[in-house]
Amino acid sequence: MSTTVPSSGLAAPAPADPAEAPDAHGAAAVGSTETGPGAAPTRAAPWGADPYANALRTGRGPLFLRRNDGWLLPLDVERWCSDAGSADLSALHRCEGPVLDIGCGPGRLVAELASLGHRALGIDVSEAAVARTRGLGGAALVRSVFDPLPGEGRWGTLLLLDGNIGIGGDPAALLDRAAGLLGVGGLLIAETAPVDVDERVRVRLDDGRDGADGGTAPAAAHDAEPFPWARIGTPALLRHARAGGWLTADQWGAEGRTFVSLRRPGRERSARNSSQSAESANSAPVISSQLPK
Structure with missing residues (x-):
């Protein structure tokens, strides 16, 4: 699944699409298109490079994250492009309320959530993934998690798988x-590295063809700037979560x-929020049925 990596050194994100402004009940409606006047501009990002788009087109790898020293992290494209498996379902069955899938990739989780009756939206910086x-049949937007997003502060569950x-x-x-994206008491479900690790690296996307049979990698991938990435196991994630005030669920x-x-801790509602009607207080992001299928 594509991982929604923001480009480093970019200017502050542009305002959100007017079609996604909160309505009278505080809910955000997702617009029907990502192109044309008023659409929020998308960032240039490494996940738009040819190796990733090609992998999604074929539904298979090889595809890696490569460090400058040659270290490779294999990416499981075949699993991402198949139906949700039992491990995925172990996470999806824990979801509560409307769900935002961060780095939705080719969409298996968004599609499965819809079949389970959840309102779900995927975001990804890769146009091919969206x-x-x-x-x-899933709803998805070309966005980074660090861009303005619909329904900020009202999502029931976030996925970082x-x-x-x-x-x-x-x-x-x-x-x-x-x-900042979750509602009070909202749930964050994250997949961690299966080893105790807490590292920061800079990587490029690589399809393993650089130099193979005398060939070279596509220019878009070969010349791509490295981007920051992290690998983190459960113990390290729990340490970061405790420092940020999260509760382990x-x-x-x-x-x-x-x-x-992880559970976003409850906070005392502001006077403005406590005076809202029950309908407004319980409002959730609205996913438009007009998104292209």
Whole structure:
């Protein structure tokens, strides 16, 4: 699944699409298109490079994150492009309320959530990933998690699966951003590395063809700037979570994968919030049925 990595050194994100402004009940409606006047501009990001788009097109790898010293982290494209498996379901069955899948990739989780009756939205910086998600009937936007998003402060569950806890190379900053997206008491479900690790690296996407049979990698991938990434196991994630005031809800493993769910702590409602009607207080992001399929 694509991991929504913001480009470093970019200017502050542009305002959100006017079509996503909160309505009279505080809910955000997702617009029907990501192009044309008023659409929020998307950031240039490494996940738009040819190796990733090609992998999504074919539904298979090889695809890696490569460090400058040659270290490779294999990416499980085949699993990302298949249906949700039992390990995925162990996470999805814990979801509460409307769900935001951060780094939705080719959309297997968004599609499965919809079949389970959840309102779900995927975000990804890769146009190829978003197109594939929509092709499965899921709602998705070309966005980074650090861009303005619909429904900020009202999501019931956030998903950071398939290594997406590594987005941006700073788990503490990502947890802080997640807290701003969730409603009071909301749930963050993250997949962690199956080993006790807490590292920051700079990587490039690589399809393993650089130099193979005398060839070279596509120019878009070969010349791509490295981007920050993180690998973090459960013990380290729990340390970062405690420092940020998160409450541990659950830890589990399935099919060799490890997961953690964290609860955004409840906070005393402001006077403005306490005076809202029950309808407004319980409002949730609205996912438009007009998104391209």
